[in-house]
Amino acid sequence: MKHAFVFGLLVLLFILPVIVLILSSFAPGWRFPEIWPGEFSLKGIEFLALHKEKILTALGSSFVFSLVTVLVTLGMCLLPASVFAGSEFSGKALLEGLLLTPALVPPMTFAMGLHFLFIKFFLADTMPGVVLILAMFSYPYMFRALVAGYQTMGQEYRVCARNLGAGRLRTLLTVELPLLLPAIVAGGSVVFLVAFSEYFLVFLIGGGSVPSFTGYLFPLLSSSNRSLASILTLIFLFLPIFFFLVLDTTLIRVYRKKGII
Amino acid sequence: MKTKFLLKLSPLLLPYLVLFCGGVFLTFSQSLGFLTPLPYEGGLAEAYGSILSSPSFYSSFFFSLQVAALSAFLAVAAGTLLAYWVWKLPAKLQTAALIYKIPLILPHIAVAFVVLLFWSRSGIVSSLAHSTGLIEGMQGFPNLLYSGWGLGMILAYALKGTPFAMLLVMALLLRFDTRQIQTAAMLGASRLRTFVRVVLPRVAPAMHTAFIILFLYSFGAFDIPYILSESRPGMLSINVYNLYFKRDLARRPEAMAILVIMFCFAVLFIFAYTRVVNRLENVERKI
Numbered sequence: 001m002k003h004a005f006v007f008g009l010l011v012l013l014f015i016l017p018v019i020v021l022i023l024s025s026f027a028p029g030w031r032f033p034e035i036w037p038g039e040f041s042l043k044g045i046e047f048l049a050l051h052k053e054k055i056l057t058a059l060g061s062s063f064v065f066s067l068v069t070v071l072v073t074l075g076m077c078l079l080p081a082s083v084f085a086g087s088e089f090s091g092k093a094l095l096e097g098l099l100l101t102p103a104l105v106p107p108m109t110f111a112m113g114l115h116f117l118f119i120k121f122f123l124a125d126t127m128p129g130v131v132l133i134l135a136m137f138s139y140p141y142m143f144r145a146l147v148a149g150y151q152t153m154g155q156e157y158r159v160c161a162r163n164l165g166a167g168r169l170r171t172l173l174t175v176e177l178p179l180l181l182p183a184i185v186a187g188g189s190v191v192f193l194v195a196f197s198e199y200f201l202v203f204l205i206g207g208g209s210v211p212s213f214t215g216y217l218f219p220l221l222s223s224s225n226r227s228l229a230s231i232l233t234l235i236f237l238f239l240p241i242f243f244f245l246v247l248d249t250t251l252i253r254v255y256r257k258k259g260i261i
Numbered sequence: 262m263k264t265k266f267l268l269k270l271s272p273l274l275l276p277y278l279v280l281f282c283g284g285v286f287l288t289f290s291q292s293l294g295f296l297t298p299l300p301y302e303g304g305l306a307e308a309y310g311s312i313l314s315s316p317s318f319y320s321s322f323f324f325s326l327q328v329a330a331l332s333a334f335l336a337v338a339a340g341t342l343l344a345y346w347v348w349k350l351p352a353k354l355q356t357a358a359l360i361y362k363i364p365l366i367l368p369h370i371a372v373a374f375v376v377l378l379f380w381s382r383s384g385i386v387s388s389l390a391h392s393t394g395l396i397e398g399m400q401g402f403p404n405l406l407y408s409g410w411g412l413g414m415i416l417a418y419a420l421k422g423t424p425f426a427m428l429l430v431m432a433l434l435l436r437f438d439t440r441q442i443q444t445a446a447m448l449g450a451s452r453l454r455t456f457v458r459v460v461l462p463r464v465a466p467a468m469h470t471a472f473i474i475l476f477l478y479s480f481g482a483f484d485i486p487y488i489l490s491e492s493r494p495g496m497l498s499i500n501v502y503n504l505y506f507k508r509d510l511a512r513r514p515e516a517m518a519i520l521v522i523m524f525c526f527a528v529l530f531i532f533a534y535t536r537v538v539n540r541l542e543n544v545e546r547k548i
Contacts, residue, residue: 003350003351003354006343006346006347006350006358007354007357007358009343009346010343010347010358010360010361011360013361013420013423014360014361014363014364014424015360015363017363017364017375017378017379018363020375020378020379020385021375021378024378031383032382032383032384032387032388032391032399033387033388033391033392033398033399034388035385035388035389035392075272076272076273076276077272077273078272079269079270079272079273080269080270080272080273080274082269083266083269083270089266098277099273099277101281101528101531102277102281103474104473104474104477104527104531105477105481105523105524105527105528106477106478106480106481106482106498106520106523106524106527107481108481108483108498108501108520108523109284109285109288109481109520109521109523109524109527110280110281110284110285110288110524111284112284112288112501112505112516112517112520113283113284113285113286113287113288113289113290113291113517113520114280114283114284114287116287116291116296116298117283117284117287132276132280133280135276136276136280136281136284139273139276143273193365193366196368197367197368197369197370197371198368198484199368199369199370199483199484200482200483200484200487214368214370217370217371218370221370221371221373221374221377221488222377222488226378229374230374230378233367233371233374233375236366236367236368236371237363237366237367237371240366241366
């Protein structure tokens with residue numbers, strides 16, 4: 001009984017919105033006071049097919065800058081995280097706290113100041129500019145995950161590999177990175193989602209010349225075409241889920257092959 | 262040794278100093294009238310003067326504070342309870358309970374859209390109320406989203422924040438020993454007492470972290486207010502947006518001054534909150 005109650009609550013909070021979105025996708029004419037759509041149609045899907053190119057460009061662009069942001073944050077955090085996990089130094093706690101602030105303070109406060117600098121250095125309205133601003137705002141998630149990853153891994157593997165004569169780069173590529181993969185995936189997923197779903201920063205720095213899926217979706221959300229907005233919102237939900245599922249299964253396959261699990 | 266150490270930290274320290282600190286510095290200097298797109302005529306603190314003397318700034322500030330505090334509180338409370346309940350589910354059901362991650366994936370603007378679908382006057386809840394005879398027509402449904410209380414934004418932030426709080430609390434619960442609850446029950450503690458005295462202290466750190474993150478995010482974010490906000494009082498972020506993009510370039514320092522105030526508030530809040538929590542925990546330990 002208790003279980004049913006908890007589940008009912010979860011479904012009501014988290015599944016019902018998805019069901020309504022699916023219904024509304026296929027019922028452009030769903031209006032007050034109908035609780036169930038009067039008629040279903042594929043008008044929304046037709047519109048989607050008609051504007052296929054624009055939508056795919058926006059989607060592809062969002063995907064690319066989010067993935068690049070993940071890679072950039074990984075590059076930023078890999079070495080510093082190993083230092084933080086493996087050594088004690090004075091002021092460590094303070095420095096760690098300071099390094100986490102970009103994810104806490106409102107991103108507007110530094111992004112709008114940076115906008116000026118980006119215009120001067122021709123980074124405004126470009127993909128690299130968008131990636132930089134997104135990385136600056138989302139790297140703390142990668143950093144935290146990597147520090148935790150290094151801590152669970154411990155020093156022994158690296159020391160052992162180095163003792164056996166492996167170079168620094170080789171140790172990193174063949175020993176450390178594979179062992180850190182779960183942490184990288186965990187941090188990377190969060191960074192990806194943050195970058196993929198951000199609207200304002202992309203709008204500010206990308207200035208409309210960097211297409212993004214959020215930018216495409218935004219004006220539709222307050223328009224009267226709820227069917228189309230619902231379809232695009234569902235894409236937003238299922239695309240990352242699909243992406244993560246593929247990632248998960250490949251990872252498990254890789255681990256099996258390497259005999260890690 | 263020292264240089265090697267700094268070199269290793271540099272991939273993070275350099276962007277942090279240049280982009281983050283530099284960005285905040287530029288915001289600050291523009292608020293004083295330096296480095297603005299147009300030469301600024303006013304004095305050093307003129308932008309601050311005009312911001313701090315306008316009553317609409319204060320109403321926006323407190324409105325943002327109220328939306329942020331209420332939504333973060335709701336999300337943390339609901340998230341903690343749900344996390345505890347899900348944690349007590351049998352292992353098989355726990356996998357199915359992963360549905361709670363759905364709003365984590367949805368972007369903020371999509372969550373705002375969901376709130377619009379459900380709670381607007383022509384939305385699902387209104388239709389339900391009509392078909393059960395509670396209201397006569399669309400006008401009978403309370404204008405929740407535009408009531409002046411920011412209810413729409415609070416709902417959206419709470420819906421987006423609940424799974425986030427759940428995630429953090431759940432991570433701590435996974436390392437929590439069930440026998441502690443059984444012991445408490447054997448010693449005669451009621452369910453409520455067990456939850457308050459045994460479980461809550463254990464998950465409190467996650468709750469505090471979740472509260473700080475959610476509170477500051479809803480305090481300064483732009484996406485949800487832009488879809489769900491009411492014209493007056495507006496959230497601070499919307500005021501900044503309007504000043505930055507829609508008004509005269511000459512008013513740029515005012516937008517920047519609001520941002521500096523928001524930044525200082527956020528930093529102060531983090532410090533004050535962690536201080537208070539530490540002190541409370543110390544008091545508790547002494548008892």
